[in-house]
Amino acid sequence: MLRLSGVGVSGGQAAGPVVRVAEPLPEPPSTPAVQDHDAEAARIGPAAEAVATGLFTRASGVEGDAKAVLETTAAMAMDPSLSSRAEQLVRQRSLPAPRAVLEAAEEFAESLRATGGYLAERVRDIHDVRDRIIAELLGVLPPGVPTLTEPSVLLARDLAPADTADLDPDLVLALVTEEGGPTSHTAILARSLGIPAVVAVRGLLAETTAVAAEVDGDSGDVALSTEPIEVRSPERASGADWTGTGGTSDGHRVKILANVGAAADATTAVSRGAEGVGLFRTEFCYLAASDEPDVATQRAAYAEVLRPFAGRPVVVRTLDAGADKPLGFLNTAEEPNPALGVRGLRIAFDNPGVLDRQLEAIAAAADDSGAEVSVMAPMVATAEEAGWFTERARAVGIGRAGVMVEVPAAALAARELVEAVDFVSIGTNDLAQYVFAADRQLGALAELNDPWQPALLRLIELIGRAGTDTGRPVGVCGEAAADPLLARVLVGLGVSSLSMVATAVPAVGGALAASTHQQCARAAEAALAAPNPGRARAATREALE
Structure with missing residues (x-):
């Protein structure tokens, strides 16, 4: 067998025959010149x-x-x-x-x-x-996943969102790609479907004689075989222990929430048993607009998403836009390094009216829907910025305000930051990207963006400890929260709420309900002491067992 390794992004083990996803079509020629x-x-x-x-x-x-x-x-x-x-x-x-x-x-x-x-x-x-x-x-078939006739392991250079969206988990044993990263659509949808997945496997497509594969979505190991092997289907977490109220088996309370970005997401989240929403992305109201939506338009759009959660908590993130998500009405200047530019809350410093109108619309939508609404700001770097945002939220009648922790400076000043707000929520995707100076879209750097990186976990511990010491809630709303194993480590680090793709709610809630808080703490200690992500996963499993 040829043994390769990548980044495990959806846990579980599986084995079976391989099916290769068709490569993109060759470039169409520019000749002959068109006459008509x-x-x-x-x-x-x-x-x-x-x-x-x-x-x-x-x-x-x-x-x-x-x-x-x-x-x-x-x-x-x-x-x-x-x-x-x-x-x-x-x-x-x-x-x-x-x-x-x-x-x-x-x-x-x-x-x-x-x-x-x-x-x-x-x-x-x-x-x-x-x-x-x-x-x-x-007039030819598009590239993508072929029709499957038996349970198979899919091998691909990368998978487009539309390729993975309606995969049948009864026929797809596992996904393995040569490119991609922990926050790719492949990773997110594989987790939501309970399909083991490994990305960023260098040399995967060079082996053309393999007919079968063994895949470990926990360790990131992939073994390619030139001989048929016995089919092993993954054991999928059923979420049978999920009661709808998050917490450990010994009564330590942890809210299990969903990430949403539109009304359809909210409906799905309710059907999956989410206790509320830990991240409501409001960009959908802006991205197609050439002019800033007025307060009434925003109010109606937000209320539609909030209504399914009447009487339940919803955290609304204010506009996460700027240089890397350009909006015409903001008139932001071109920047040499947009990822480090004027984005998130930073655009509000020069355009406070945009923020104030959005906050006004959110407050009105909360009244319309009956949801228990909090707001949080993205891309906050200092306690002073956090305090500035909190004051503006209070001014329009929103009683609970927090911030995202995505910038290492915010994590390192966690004590001062949490004292300036009512809660914080950790965006593990961006925090990892900035901690390791590694673009999360580059497959070559996927391992650095693995949420199991001990350095990232140590920053989360700082924030969790600050929250525990001050009595302020600390949430995680990055993709790390959707991993049932890692979720227990996060709770052991002091995280009090987990927000994830809605389809992961039962599995994460069930896994947490099957563990004690002390087990979670032991798992966190083991992961923190590990030298790399693979060892962190292994140490966590040992601690929980």
């Missing part, structure tokens, strides 16, 4: 519409995260700016339609790469839409 420009350009719109229709049809057959991913990809296919630019290239340069789509999509992708952060994560989506439209124009 109008006729060739006219092919692009219907092809994009056909792709969108197919994705919407797939979305109608699924729910929750899968539905949202497919609908988002379909909306990108329908974006008139992509089709219009491709049509323009046909007319200006006499390019065949497939080549024009390729070049137009690359222009969009390059602009997203340049801005970094959230929008850089959408480059994979652009490429997926591009490949689907080109395949439609060429």
Whole structure:
């Protein structure tokens, strides 16, 4: 067997025959030059519409995260700016339609790469839409996951969101990719489906003779075999111990919450038994807007998301935008390093009215919905910034205000920070990225962004201790909270609430209910003392056993 290693992003072990996901189509040629420009350009719109229709049809057959991913990809296919630019290239340069789509999509992708952060994560989506439209124009099947006839391990360079959204967990034993990272769509959806997954496995696709594989989503180990091996399906956490009230078996209370970004997410979260919402992303109200939405528009949009949680806690994050998520009405300047630029709360220092109007809308939506609403600000670096935000929230009648801890400076000044607010919530994805100076979208740096990195856990311990000493709640709303094993370590580090993708709620809640608080504390000590993520996982399992 050929043994490889990567970053385990969804726990469990499985084995079985491999199925390779088709590579992207070869680049369509730029010749021969098109003679009838109008006729060739006219092919692009219907092809994009056909792709969108197919994705919407797939979305109608699924729910929750899968539905949202497919609908988002379909909306990108329908974006008139992509089709219009491709049509323009046909007319200006006499390019065949497939080549024009390729070049137009690359222009969009390059602009997203340049801005970094959230929008850089959408480059994979652009490429997926591009490949689907080109395949439609060429009259061939699009690249992606083939139809599975038996339980199999999927091997791929990377997987687009639409590839993973409606996978059948009864047929997909495990996912293994050569690229990707712990916060990729592959990782998030694999965890939500309970499918073991390993990403950033270098050399995976170079081995073309393998017919079977063994996958360990906990350790990140992958063994490729040239001989058939016995199929082993993963044991999936059932969440049978989840009662709807989070806590350890000896009564230590821990809230189990969901991350949401739209009304459909909120409905799914309620159906999965989430006690509330630990992260409500409000960017959906802004990203498609050329002008700032007025207070009434925001109020109605927020209330729709909040209503399913009437009488329950919801933490609303204020606008997380700026240089890396450019919004036209903000008039932010171009920056040489957007990830370290004016983003999150920082945009409000020069545009306080934008924040104040959003806070006003959130307060009104809370009254409309009956939800117990708190607010928190993203990208806070100092206690002074935290206090400034808290004062503005209080001014519009919001009684509970907190901040995200995503910047190492905030973690290192945790005591001062928690004393300036009512609670804090740790964004493990960004905190890891900044701690290790490692872009979380680069597969080559995926191991550094592993949430099991002991250095990251030690920062979380600082924050947890500050919260315990001051009586302030400390939450985690990064993807780390969705790992049932790591969730128990986080509780042992002093975390009092965990917020995650809704489909992970029963498994995390059940795992926590099966452990004592003392076991969680022992697991945390073991993970902190480990030299690397793999040893941290192993030490945690030993401590819990």
